[in-house]
Amino acid sequence: MNRALTRRSAIGCSAALLGLLCAERMRSLNELCAQRREVVEVGKPFEVGSADSENTPSEVKVDSAILLGEADTAGLLAWASGSSDQRGKKRAVVVGISSAGSPAAPIDLEALLANIHLESGACAWSADRQATASLFYQSGDGTRADSAETAADLVFALSEDSCTKKVWADPSRADFELVYSLWPIRGSVLLGKVPEGLCPDYA
Numbered sequence: 001m002n003r004a005l006t007r008r009s010a011i012g013c014s015a016a017l018l019g020l021l022c023a024e025r026m027r028s029l030n031e032l033c034a035q036r037r038e039v040v041e042v043g044k045p046f047e048v049g050s051a052d053s054e055n056t057p058s059e060v061k062v063d064s065a066i067l068l069g070e071a072d073t074a075g076l077l078a079w080a081s082g083s084s085d086q087r088g089k090k091r092a093v094v095v096g097i098s099s100a101g102s103p104a105a106p107i108d109l110e111a112l113l114a115n116i117h118l119e120s121g122a123c124a125w126s127a128d129r130q131a132t133a134s135l136f137y138q139s140g141d142g143t144r145a146d147s148a149e150t151a152a153d154l155v156f157a158l159s160e161d162s163c164t165k166k167v168w169a170d171p172s173r174a175d176f177e178l179v180y181s182l183w184p185i186r187g188s189v190l191l192g193k194v195p196e197g198l199c200p201d202y203a
Helices: 002-032 070-081 109-115 129-138 165-169
Strands: 036-040 046-048 058-068 090-099 117-120 123-126 151-159 175-181 185-193
Touching: 046 109, 046 175, 058 070, 058 175, 058 185, 070 090, 070 129, 070 151, 109 129, 109 151, 117 151, 123 151, 129 151, 151 165
Parallel strands: 036 185
Antiparallel strands: 046 058, 058 090, 090 151, 117 123, 117 175, 175 185
């Protein structure tokens, strides 16, 4: 009986000691490899990795962000897909991004779609590829007629299933951030509360 208790005690102590050693090791690793944060404001340049690993990153900036109403969101998604069958209520946050280099390099749309996502608390969204590409290519690969810049409107479709109840109840009161890098530095643009506005001209 005493031997069994002694053996159980020894196993329990060993497990506890192993747990403490693992916790200490994780703490040490986190101190050595702590993830840094980079936060930029709207209008300030930041880098997005290229879709082609051999190319240099693109330097871009956020120009604007608007929250579309349900009707404008449905109209934009229907126009982009060519189908009026848009199931479920949706809202969209449209983030306008332009090239920031000097001279301004063309926007790498694939890099933006692959590397950038929108967050609000526990909610995260990738850009709607079809709507974003449709807006981009209708202007001639994002080229602006009045300047040397190229631009892209990233369309993030919000739905009840993709939001917390608090965010979906009133997206205009939620705080948003555009995340462009996760590792080794977590980089984001603070958008804050996105004002409601008209849909970009997609006619």
